Amino acid sequence: MNGSDNVRIPIGACIRGCTSNGHTPLIVTFLSNDSKNAHLRLSAPTSDVDATILRWQDQFYQFVITHHGYPATVAVEGQSGLYGLGFSLDEAKSTEHIVIPKEASEQQRLRESLKGKVVVVTGGAQGFGEGIIRALVEEGCITFIADLNEDGARHLADELNGRMGQTVAIPVRVDVTNEDSVEHMMEFVAQTTGCCDVFISNAGVLKAGSVKELSLKDFQFVTSVDYTGFFICTKFASRLMAWQDKAAKGTYLTDIIAISSKSGLEGSNRNGAYAGAKFGTIGLVQSFALELVKDHIKVNAVCPGNFLEGPLWSDPVKGLFVQYLEAGKVPGAKTIEDVRRFYESKVPMGRGCTTTDVVRAICYIVEQKYETGQSLPVTGGQIMLH
Numbered sequence: 001m002n003g004s005d006n007v008r009i010p011i012g013a014c015i016r017g018c019t020s021n022g023h024t025p026l027i028v029t030f031l032s033n034d035s036k037n038a039h040l041r042l043s044a045p046t047s048d049v050d051a052t053i054l055r056w057q058d059q060f061y062q063f064v065i066t067h068h069g070y071p072a073t074v075a076v077e078g079q080s081g082l083y084g085l086g087f088s089l090d091e092a093k094s095t096e097h098i099v100i101p102k103e104a105s106e107q108q109r110l111r112e113s114l115k116g117k118v119v120v121v122t123g124g125a126q127g128f129g130e131g132i133i134r135a136l137v138e139e140g141c142i143t144f145i146a147d148l149n150e151d152g153a154r155h156l157a158d159e160l161n162g163r164m165g166q167t168v169a170i171p172v173r174v175d176v177t178n179e180d181s182v183e184h185m186m187e188f189v190a191q192t193t194g195c196c197d198v199f200i201s202n203a204g205v206l207k208a209g210s211v212k213e214l215s216l217k218d219f220q221f222v223t224s225v226d227y228t229g230f231f232i233c234t235k236f237a238s239r240l241m242a243w244q245d246k247a248a249k250g251t252y253l254t255d256i257i258a259i260s261s262k263s264g265l266e267g268s269n270r271n272g273a274y275a276g277a278k279f280g281t282i283g284l285v286q287s288f289a290l291e292l293v294k295d296h297i298k299v300n301a302v303c304p305g306n307f308l309e310g311p312l313w314s315d316p317v318k319g320l321f322v323q324y325l326e327a328g329k330v331p332g333a334k335t336i337e338d339v340r341r342f343y344e345s346k347v348p349m350g351r352g353c354t355t356t357d358v359v360r361a362i363c364y365i366v367e368q369k370y371e372t373g374q375s376l377p378v379t380g381g382q383i384m385l386h
């Protein structure tokens with residue numbers, strides 16, 4: 001992030017905001033090329049941030065009127081390097097042509113409301129996160145697979161980029177419990193795409209155990225990922241989104257979505273650390289929603305039911321079926337199948353939650369322009385809100 005002596009303006013996020021006309025802004029990627037190639041040279045940033053952004057908005061406006069499109073590259077006076085613009089990351093990197101805005105009908109916009117959006121998914125390398133990434137790539141999003149498991153994230157990104165024939169997934173290592181790590185991740189996002197439109201805080205862990213026996217270490221581990229991690233991610237994601245909003249003049253809504261759980265809506269026997277963190281996340285969602293509405297950031301939670309096919313449950317060594325069988329959590333259960341049937345029988349719709357169910361909830365939240373601070377159950381009727 002660059003700027004004047006005393007103000008650090010995330011230039012990519014502001015340029016991206018300047019390209020918002022109420023619909024998805026352009027991807028803005030930082031390039032280390034010679035700035036002589038620039039199609040538009042913005043004035044130097046000053047310590048009067050609002051005045052700087054006003055000048056930049058005006059320069060963009062003049063450019064678009066004159067050229068009937070957005071510049072392919074932008075330089076900023078006094079700064080080295082270029083910013084490439086495009087509808088896709090690959091187009092932004094190509095730096096060749098003026099970017100002509102696409103006209104779309106309201107119906108088409110509704111149908112394609114996720115197309116072109118930049119989405120960060122923590123814990124994106126496996127489980128729900130992987131399913132969310134796969135589905136959003138199909139919807140036309142550019143995704144960051146943000147995970148502690150760097151190899152898993154890279155492997156998934158390579159597969160998706162190869163299959164789609166363009167850059168649709170970018171792996172990034174992050175530990176959501178570590179402030180420096182999350183801050184670096186958001187700086188990387190800013191350098192690569194300018195900003196993000198949807199931040200999905202999905203990384204989560206679970207250690208089940210009786211309150212009489214659970215170690216403080218295990219309790220704190222669960223809390224640090226599932227609760228504190230959401231605070232840290234929102235802190236750095238919302239800062240960048242607010243800069244984009246400043247330049248977009250409030251014409252564009254962004255989303256922070258926490259993947260909480262049905263255990264965030266009702267207690268979970270011998271699973272207090274997890275349920276406490278998931279309940280707490282909903283408290284953070286409501287509080288952050290109140291504060292960030294002025295930056296046009298919606299903050300909501302999705303509360304899925306049990307994802308019985310996912311690795312958290314089905315891992316043959318450390319999965320919850322094994323853990324719950326060994327902990328005697330299901331009375332009379334002798335096999336993993338007994339444990340599974342027990343959990344399926346609790347759901348009025350008779351099955352576990354799938355990633356498709358969660359993705360539908362995410363699409364609803366992003367498309368919905370009049371909800372914030374909500375926690376949406378996706379539980380087949382197992383949890384009903386009062």
Ligand SMILES: NC(=O)c1ccc[n+]([C@@H]2O[C@H](COP(=O)([O-])OP(=O)(O)OC[C@H]3O[C@@H](n4cnc5c(N)ncnc54)[C@H](O)[C@@H]3O)[C@@H](O)[C@H]2O)c1
Pocket residue numbers: 122123124125126127128129146147148149174175176177201202203204205225259260261262303304305306307308310311312313
């Ligand atoms: N699986 C379920 O039944 C279920 C139900 C309701 C809600 N959820 C929630 O959905 C989310 C995803 O669950 P899942 O079942 O897909 O989990 P999972 O264990 O399959 O995957 C979690 C991912 O998070 C990553 N991760 C863990 N700690 C991290 C950290 N500190 N920083 C960055 N990444 C980290 C892991 O590497 C992994 O890729 C979690 O928040 C979970 O609580 C799961």
